[in-house]
Amino acid sequence: MRLILVRHGQTSSNVEGLLDTAEPGADLTELGRRQAAALPETLGEIPVDLIVTSTLVRTQQTAAPLADALGVEPWVRDGVREISAGELEMRGDDDAVHAYLEAIFSWGNGNPAARVPGGESGEEFLARFDAVVDEVVATGASTAVIVSHGAAIRSWVPARSDNVSREFAARTPVGNTGVVVLETAAEAWTTLTWEDQAIGGPAVDTSLTDGPAGEPLDVDA
Known part of the structure; x- marks a missing residue:
């Protein structure tokens, strides 16, 4: 199957550079x-069978136009x-x-038990994200879209894809509405494309508007 991971659109917290991860989270900006x-339009020629969003409102707002266009009711x-x-x-x-x-990118360096201060460990994050992906795969859908978040995408993909390294994910941002496309055969995921540019909207300085989860990190520093 093909799995399309989409980061949500720009939020006010992105603009302010804030680590906004709790529910319900900020709404999309006008640009978002x-x-x-x-x-x-961007995904229009791809036959999407299923759309999944997170419980944070920004992903549901991002998915709404696609869901309306396809007549698909998103899973939350x-x-x-x-x-x-x-x-x-x-x-x-x-x-x-x-x-x-630094905490989330240490997970791919043999330290999945490391924890964001007061937050999650890599083991906890991967278990919950994997459970949703497994649920999606079990439907037999040929193509599914998951509208998620920058740090989540940049952590899950290198952990489960056979051709994306932790170093690449750390150094390569996923901008607002950036898209990462994967395919699976048997149990192995392969990343086909990694899109770190925003879809739609005017050209913007993503370093100022995509928020902390869109920032590159030099893992060798």
């Missing part, structure tokens, strides 16, 4: 709504929500953002 509105699943920032929630200072990203 334009980005969401562009998804049907807690398992694909953003990685909890714990004690760092709603902080945007450099120390907090670095601590968050």
Whole structure:
């Protein structure tokens, strides 16, 4: 099957550079709504059978135009929500953002038990995201879209794809409404494309508007 992972559109917390991971989370900005509105045209020729969103409102708002265009009722699943920032929630200072990203990218370096301060471990995150993906695969759908979050996508893909490294994911952002496409044969996932540019909307400086989960991290630093 083909699995299309889409990061939600821009939010006010992205603009302010905040680690906003708790429910319900910020709404989409006007730009975020334009980005969401562009998804049907961007994915329009792909026969999507199933759409899944997280419990955070920004993913549901992002998925709505695509769901309306396809006449598909999205599933809402807690398992694909953003990685909890714990004690760092709603902080945007450099120390907090670095601590968050450093923790999640340490999971792919043989340390899945590491925990975001006051938040989740890699084992906990992967278990919940895997459970949703397994549920999707079990439907027999040929193509499914999961509208999720930047850190979640950048953590799950290198953990489960046979051709994306932790280093690549750490250094390569997924912008708002950026798309990562994977396919599976048997039990192995292979990443076909990794899109780190926003879909729709005007050209913007993503370093200022995509938020902490869209920032690159030098894992060798």
